[in-house]
Amino acid sequence: MTRRSGTQAEPGAGESVPATESPQTTAVTMLAPGRLAYLSSCRCLHRSSLTPRVLRGDRAAWCAAAALVLLQAAFVDVPFLHGWFGSAPIGPREGLVSAGLAVVVLLLTEPVKALGRARERYASGPTAQDGTRA
Incomplete structure (x- = not known):
């Protein structure tokens, strides 16, 4: 792997x-x-994923999410991986911005899902009280 020209000092790091x-x-x-x-939002397409009920979800999904978080932390913080992937440590500000972006993504998917549910209800037409089509 070749090193790029131009360096910047990382805060608190002894090397650039x-x-x-x-x-x-x-x-x-x-x-x-x-x-x-x-992906967490897409697990609940037919209801909001902004409910406490979602937290009691699939154990495999929680394990996969934990693995993603751990691997991402290793990508950012483990020095020998920096050489393999050409990555560098990032500061807390960048970590908070990343977490904030995830919240924005989650909040933006909810109206899209609600519109999809409304469109499905509209396309299926009105139904009578007993569940048959009117």
């Missing part, structure tokens, strides 16, 4: 990293929680 590695790591770190939020 190529200037493009920290923004690339930040971008990847923003994508991972955003995808997790989107």
Whole structure:
């Protein structure tokens, strides 16, 4: 792997990293929680995922989410992985921005799902009290 020219000092780090590695790591770190939020929302297409009931979900989904979080943390914080992937440590600000982006993704998917549910109800037409079509 070749090193890029131009370096920037990481706060609190004794060495400098190529200037493009920290923004690339930040971008990847923003994508991972955003995808997790989107996939979590998509598990509940026919109801809101902003309810406490969603927290009692599938154990496999929680294990996969935990694995994603741990692997992402390793990508950001484990020094030998920086050499393999061309990543660099990021600061707490970038981590908070990534978490905030995940919340935004989750909140933006809810109206889209609600519109889809409304469209399905409209397309199916009105139903009578006994469940038959009127």
